[in-house]
Amino acid sequence: MTNLEDEKYMRRAIELAKLGEGYVHPNPLVGAVIVKDGRMVGSGYHRKYGCKHAEREAFASLQNKEDAMGATLYVTLEPCCHRGKTPPCTEAILEHKIARVVIGSRDPNPLVSGRGVRILQSYGVEVVEDFLKEECDALNPIFFHYITKKTPYVFLKYAQTLDGKIATKTGKSKWISCEKSREDVHFLRHRCMGILVGIQTVLSDDPSLTARYREHPRNPIRIVLDAKLRIPLDATLVKTAGEVPTIVVTSEEFLDADSLREKRLALENAGVEILGVPKNPDTKHLSLTALMQELGKRGIDSVLIEGGGCVNDSAIREDIVDEIQIYLAPKVFGGTAPSPVGGIGVSEVMDAKQYHFQSVERIGEDLKLCYRRA
Numbered sequence: 093m094t095n096l097e098d099e100k101y102m103r104r105a106i107e108l109a110k111l112g113e114g115y116v117h118p119n120p121l122v123g124a125v126i127v128k129d130g131r132m133v134g135s136g137y138h139r140k141y142g143c144k145h146a147e148r149e150a151f152a153s154l155q156n157k158e159d160a161m162g163a164t165l166y167v168t169l170e171p172c173c174h175r176g177k178t179p180p181c182t183e184a185i186l187e188h189k190i191a192r193v194v195i196g197s198r199d200p201n202p203l204v205s206g207r208g209v210r211i212l213q214s215y216g217v218e219v220v221e222d223f224l225k226e227e228c229d230a231l232n233p234i235f236f237h238y239i240t241k242k243t244p245y246v247f248l249k250y251a252q253t254l255d256g257k258i259a260t261k262t263g264k265s266k267w268i269s270c271e272k273s274r275e276d277v278h279f280l281r282h283r284c285m286g287i288l289v290g291i292q293t294v295l296s297d298d299p300s301l302t303a304r305y306r307e308h309p310r311n312p313i314r315i316v317l318d319a320k321l322r323i324p325l326d327a328t329l330v331k332t333a334g335e336v337p338t339i340v341v342t343s344e345e346f347l348d349a350d351s352l353r354e355k356r357l358a359l360e361n362a363g364v365e366i367l368g369v370p371k372n373p374d375t376k377h378l379s380l381t382a383l384m385q386e387l388g389k390r391g392i393d394s395v396l397i398e399g400g401g402c403v404n405d406s407a408i409r410e411d412i413v414d415e416i417q418i419y420l421a422p423k424v425f426g427g428t429a430p431s432p433v434g435g436i437g438v439s440e441v442m443d444a445k446q447y448h449f450q451s452v453e454r455i456g457e458d459l460k461l462c463y464r465r466a
């Protein structure tokens with residue numbers, strides 16, 4: 093087997109892994125391909141949380157079980173060796189008498205991390221590690237973050253004009269970015285388990301925050317930061333709370349306040365969950381750090397923040413943002429219109445929060461810019 097052939101089959105496994113995007117949370121995206129005598133005899137990917145892992149899908153796709161004997165398995169993530177919702181994949185690999193396993197990423201899950209490789213090697217299976225590692229790692233920033241930190245991977249997304257505005261001076265933001273960019277945002281919503289906005293955005297835009305992406309999108313849990321429960325009962329988010337899970341986050345101190353009891357009951361009757369978190373003494377707003385810890389405990393591995401500027405400022409100041417996605421539209425608003433990050437700002441250049449450039453892509457008439465935590 094040449095290195096070029098290895099590359100061809102691992103790239104196929106990567107493409108397969110991506111088909112699970114949005115459906116496997118909080119599990120990783122994984123693809124697998126089985127090759128015997130220069131021919132692909134089986135392939136599969138992790139389709140949905142709780143369903144078979146990619147390796148088992150690939151074995152299930154074999155026409156003859158014997159085809160796996162002496163074959164090479166390409167898998168984008170180290171095979172698991174622990175019993176979770178499904179039995180260990182290392183067992184299936186040994187049962188099928190695979191001779192060689194080519195792995196992309198090492199699994200950072202402390203229950204696996206290198207153990208999967210060692211088990212296979214101890215049974216005489218040849219293992220190649222870190223193959224197309226960068227591309228394979230790029231499949232799973234969310235999983236790698238969540239499994240080690242136990243808090244969601246946080247995307248901060250906004251659409252801005254060339255002069256750095258996220259709304260007009262009268263607060264209108266529909267639509268800054270082009271239609272293709274908005275479709276791209278719906279894919280990001282489908283990929284994330286939670287979506288977070290501030291109450292002012294709800295009052296200005298009355299958004300639905302659902303994922304309108306292909307035939308079977310997965311809606312994120314909608315989360316509104318609203319310390320004083322100002323959200324109107326006729327807001328779209330409240331009216332649709334019976335269909336799409338919706339959490340309104342309020343201040344712990346107000347949770348049992350008499351003045352809010354009636355509103356709270358009305359929201360709960362509409363299907364909204366009310367969650368109390370403490371305030372952050374620095375930002376004077378609800379603590380996003382405490383909220384992320386709570387969401388992590390609930391198994392929410394990813395959150396998309398769709399601002400406005402006040403919430404974006406708190407998120408950056410509390411340093412919960414892992415990735416910033418900006419849709420830059422070729423428009424200029426000028427004047428006193430708001431910018432993506434509000435708050436008090438810094439006085440010195442050296443006090444700026446720093447991010448690393450990740451990618452740039454042209455989408456319709458806009459540019460999509462991605463930056464990661466430094």
Ligand SMILES: NC(=O)c1ccc[n+]([C@@H]2O[C@H](COP(=O)([O-])OP(=O)(O)OC[C@H]3O[C@@H](n4cnc5c(N)ncnc54)[C@H](OP(=O)(O)O)[C@@H]3O)[C@@H](O)[C@H]2O)c1
Nearest residue numbers: 250251258265290291292293317319377400401402403406
């Ligand atoms: N172009 C874009 O991509 C985009 C995206 C979203 C919004 N927008 C625009 O942005 C504008 C709204 O932005 P905004 O800055 O005025 O308000 P915002 O960020 O939507 O909401 C701010 C409010 O949220 C509440 N809040 C609770 N916890 C918070 C926390 N930890 N940090 C910050 N706020 C918290 C506060 O009210 P309480 O104290 O009452 O809780 C605060 O006043 C609208 O015009 C909207 O159209 C544009």
